[in-house]
Amino acid sequence: MNQGKLLLIGGSAGSLQVILSMLTAVGRGYAMPVVVVLHRNNTFESSLEDLISTRTKVAIKEIEEKEPILPGMVYLCPADYHVLIEQDHTFSLDYSERVNFSRPSIDVTFKSAADVYGAGVVAVVLSGGNADGAEGMQEVKAQGGFTIVQDPGTAEVPYMPQQVLLRMGADLVVPTEELPAVIKGFGRPA
């Protein structure tokens, strides 16, 4: 297996607790930058970054446009913007139409990351009630990346991981309680 260069996490309804436990496992000194695309309500806007940083040990920040993507960091997509990745490994923000009723959309970020990081992408789709992420995962796979899906049987809202599995399957289907260990394993220094 290739060494991962970028970890993508896509989550929607029922995914916040899993994300917190995964990021707790990530901690500091993780080998890959982590990008979290979480569907959320505009009104929560700034508190999410604070919540994650108090509940986990990670260095997290909400993405700013043109920001370089650096290892050791966890990046959170801002509410109401799509996040794209440039070829020079910086972020771009985009305020175009919602995709799958969502902005940020998991598909948009995953496809864009697959374009640039190719086989270096490790992508995870978690709980949610929406089909966002399925196309993105397909693109990650097409570019040689590694795909992980939360086992729908253990997800709070199984629909989103199910949609990925229906469309294409995944390299790993992981039950909720195992996700932190698996994610940690991917980020061990080479």
Next chain:
Amino acid sequence: MDTHVIKYEDLELLLGDLCTRYGYDFTEYSRASLHRRVQRLFALDNFSGFAEFRYRLQHDNVYFRRFVEEITVNVTEMLRDPGFYRTLRSTILPVLATYPFIRIWHAGCSTGEEVYSMAILLKEAGLLQKSLLYGTDINPHVIEKARKGIFPVSQMQKYSENYIQSGGLQDFSSYYTANYHLAKFDSSLTGKMIFSTHNLVSDFSFNEFQLILCRNVLIYFERELQAKVFKLFDYSLENFGYLALGSKESLRFSPIAGRYRQVGKEKIWRKINEPG
């Protein structure tokens, strides 16, 4: 699945063609977003391959217009980020009120929703009569729409909520006449607006303003182009005038930052008279 039919190298060829053939320079636009839009258009219009797409774009003026309309992002809404508009009401408009005549420029206004929002604020502050609002965009199609002031009725509930959150005290529906699924905004608002096409990449300053709004436009530009546009705004802004940006944009890394001071927490900067 063939989302990869337009490669990043192909995109560069198209951008070169657009420059030489039509004089439209997109070469300093951020590529990821542009790439996604071009790819989307390519799929939408069912081209068989890149060569056909490129040929059509090179030789068909009408298709070129469609291209510009489709690759530029035209998403906007009225009174988006109500907190921003609340600050305009409470902090900026009282200062503008001291001027005998108020000129405002909405750069990259798309279909004009922000211009109408501003006109409503000015009207409620009793300033609309002495104001002129310029709305410009690179895309002629959206400018035509903006001039008409007709928006989908389906959006009005959301806009009405934004309006109340922005500190509006009137009945929002008093500003438009609904007819089936369309809402036409009052001509007392439209009468104070001037809409025109303007390309931030290549066109010059055309007036001096006390307030320039350019929200969620600069995110599509590379840093060098952002810097150029900031200089254009600086040149077009009176001393002590205001520049308002989108909620994720900043003046911080720009060459003009030294002459500007941020107003509160919103993305509004005031030009101050100190040398940079």
